[in-house]
Amino acid sequence: MANGSRQAAWEFFGTELKRRREDAGITQVELGARVFVSGGYIGQFEQAIRKPQLDVAQRIDEALQTDGIFERLWKKLIKDQPYTEYFAHAAELERLATSICEWAPTVVPGLLQTSGYARALYLASNPLSPDEWIEEMVGLRMDRTRLLKDAARPVYWALLHEAVLRLPVGSADVMAQQLEHVTELVRSRKILAQVLPFSAGAHPQMGKAMKLMEFEDAPPTVYTEGVLSGSLLDDPAVVKRVHADYDLLRVTALPLEASLDMIEAAAEGYRQCAGTT
Known part of the structure; x- marks a missing residue:
């Protein structure tokens, strides 16, 4: 299902939810x-801004x-979307966010990955998968x-974390291209990046x-991932605690320019290993 068709289907979900709610004679707050x-969430479901x-x-x-209509609609829509079920909601919210702050302890975040780096990750976790499937997954990652x-x-x-820079994913050339891509995004002022050193x-x-x-008209949300699972957390107390943790990481990390120097030095090291300086 194309993105436009999928959004139209979620809009149908919201329209149907509003109709059924009003037929039952209850408000968004009551439902x-x-x-x-919250009642605000119900309103966002009805407008297809957020997906339940x-x-x-x-x-x-x-x-x-x-009689289970919304469960059936939900399962149909999730089945027809390109991402795994546990990540589907996070992928939708990425497109709506006004601000995204990521903490990456071991691998480059998906939004920053190059095709070579993403391909190496998929091959590592799916060594028996056909090339067609690997390339489809890489294409979805690049779409994001x-x-x-x-x-x-x-x-x-x-x-x-500095481990992200030191853990080789794919060849030395793949790592060099990946880290150079991150530095290019920083240098072109599209992102901010810091490194938390081993020290x-x-x-x-x-x-x-x-x-x-964070969003324009919705509460902030935290997404965390485990083994073949993911969780969206929007309880205000939980989000506040995670935000505090992120702030601690940010003040402990190297300053922006020093972080960029470390990423560039790591990229140069991989370039020398690849013999393509």
């Missing part, structure tokens, strides 16, 4: 209270006595990276990648 989200998670769709069916090239791109801040020692969120997203 929100019954399904444990499966458990929320199921509770809507229960509250409105709609276009977000940072748009004129209306979000403010993007990446915190990279910083223990730090918040050790080993746990996270993405903080």
Whole structure:
């Protein structure tokens, strides 16, 4: 399903939700209270600004006595989208965010990846997959990276652990191109990037990648990923704590210019290893 068709389908979901809610004679706030989200969220679901998670769709069916229609619509829409189920919502929210702050403890964040780096990651985790599937996945990853090239791109801040620079993914040439791509994004003022050096020692969120997203007309959200799973967290207390952790990482990391120097030096080291200086 193309992006335009998928958005139209989510708009149908929202229109149907509004119709069923009004037929039941309850407000957005009242429905929100019954399904444990805010009335504002219900409004955003109805306008297809945000997509509910499966458990929320199921509770809507229960509250409105709609015989599972919203659960079935949700499963159909998620099945027809190109990303894994656990990442689908985060991918949608990336496009809506006005600000994205990422913490990357081991690998370059997806929005910053080159095709060579992404290909090496997919091959490492899917060594028996056919080339066609690998290239399809790489293409989807590259589609996401276009977000940072748009004129209306979000403010993007990446915190990279030094391990990201030192852990070789693919060949030395792949790593050199990847790190040079990051520096080019910084130099062209499309992103901000800092490096947390090994010398910083223990730090918040050790080993746990996270993405903080802020929006024009919606509360901020945190996305975290585990083994073949992902979680979107929007509880205000949780988001506040994660934001505090991110601030601690930011003040512990190297300053912007020193971080850029380290990334460029690492890229040069890979270039020398690849013999392409």
